Amino acid sequence: MPLPPVVDTLYEDVRVGDRIPEIRIGPLSHTQFIFIASSHHDWYPGHHDVEYARAQGLPDIFMNATWQHGMFQRLLCAWAGPNSIPRRIKYRMGRPIVRFDTVHARGLVTGKRVENGEPLVDLDIWLDKQDADKVATGNATVVLRARGEVA
Amino acid sequence: MTAPVLETDPAGYVYRIGTEEEGMQWIGRESESVEQPWPIDVEHIEHFVEGIQDPNPLYWSEEFARRTRWGGRIAPWGVIVLTAEHRVWRPEWMEPPSPTGTFFMSVPLPGNRLLATDYEIECFEPLRPGDRVFKSEKLMAIAPKTFRVGVGHQVTVKASFRNQKGQLCITDSRTVFRYKFGTGAGYRPAA
Numbered sequence: 001m002p003l004p005p006v007v008d009t010l011y012e013d014v015r016v017g018d019r020i021p022e023i024r025i026g027p028l029s030h031t032q033f034i035f036i037a038s039s040h041h042d043w044y045p046g047h048h049d050v051e052y053a054r055a056q057g058l059p060d061i062f063m064n065a066t067w068q069h070g071m072f073q074r075l076l077c078a079w080a081g082p083n084s085i086p087r088r089i090k091y092r093m094g095r096p097i098v099r100f101d102t103v104h105a106r107g108l109v110t111g112k113r114v115e116n117g118e119p120l121v122d123l124d125i126w127l128d129k130q131d132a133d134k135v136a137t138g139n140a141t142v143v144l145r146a147r148g149e150v151a
Numbered sequence: 152m153t154a155p156v157l158e159t160d161p162a163g164y165v166y167r168i169g170t171e172e173e174g175m176q177w178i179g180r181e182s183e184s185v186e187q188p189w190p191i192d193v194e195h196i197e198h199f200v201e202g203i204q205d206p207n208p209l210y211w212s213e214e215f216a217r218r219t220r221w222g223g224r225i226a227p228w229g230v231i232v233l234t235a236e237h238r239v240w241r242p243e244w245m246e247p248p249s250p251t252g253t254f255f256m257s258v259p260l261p262g263n264r265l266l267a268t269d270y271e272i273e274c275f276e277p278l279r280p281g282d283r284v285f286k287s288e289k290l291m292a293i294a295p296k297t298f299r300v301g302v303g304h305q306v307t308v309k310a311s312f313r314n315q316k317g318q319l320c321i322t323d324s325r326t327v328f329r330y331k332f333g334t335g336a337g338y339r340p341a342a
Binding site for chain 1: 163199203212216273332
């Protein structure tokens with residue numbers, strides 16, 4: 001299989017109000033929860049033990065914060081390209097993401113500026129799932145490549 | 152000097168138990184920089200991105216990554232955050248890790264469970280395969296709070312991750328709800 005080309009979103013081509021392409025994952029199986037717990041060395045039982053999670057008053061095992069960060073990073077870097085830098089990602093978790101959920105990560109450009117020579121784009125970011133909107137919400141700043149800038 | 156009161160939850164996390172007043176006195180404390188148990192490696196990178204099903208070739212292909220500004224594969228920025236916090240087992244001959252590894256557990260408070268609520272990561276330099284990582288923490292804030300799972304405190308800790316050259320690579324501010332098991336409206340005792 002040939003490698004994909006290196007394609008970046010250029011700072012000059014971004015407009016405030018742009019929706020960036022969403023990403024989707026799920027339905028999330030129990031196996032995926034175990035796999036993710038192992039990849040993060042995060043063995044808090046609420047992430048893999050259904051009985052434990054329910055005893056805490058939660059509906060089921062739930063995804064950890066690092067996975068949600070990973071989803072936001074995947075969303076931003078898929079749009080911005082491999083030469084971008086996700087300078088800051090900040091979010092608050094609301095309703096838990098549990099087994100068999102399907103999750104959509106979405107983003108909206110809210111601003112752009114050049115700071116210390118870096119072309120920065122600000123976005124609102126959030127996660128929706130099949131039965132609830134904005135189960136995690138936040139904002140991010142991404143360093144994009146500028147037109148003519150050598151990667 | 153009295154020994155600290157410790158409680159262990161079913162996950163093996165050990166909490167220092169104390170009052171809110173004792174906990175508040177810890178705000179501003181900073182930990183020493185500690186080398187993480189493993190350097191960054193390709194297996195860990197691929198394991199992490201497989202979990203989020205990230206197809207970005209920057210993490211999967213050295214050949215692709217050489218054509219970018221990074222000049223080689225890098226780790227996704229979240230990859231290091233939890234790597235040292237939980238060990239399921241170690242041989243008896245090894246020095247045991249600190250029982251209360253981070254401020255989330257070591258600060259004296261009534262709570263004996265954790266639930267993450269807020270997260271902020273700032274990225275300055277990428278971590279690459281082979282990099283050694285050094286982590287330090289600062290206890291930023293404690294605020295009383297009640298959620299459906301229980302009564303407790305939101306604890307905010309800022310962690311800094313540096314590479315072997317001393318470069319600041321990532322800062323990670325997490326707010327975690329530390330609550331007392333069994334105090335929440337949503338709690339249902341096991342049969």
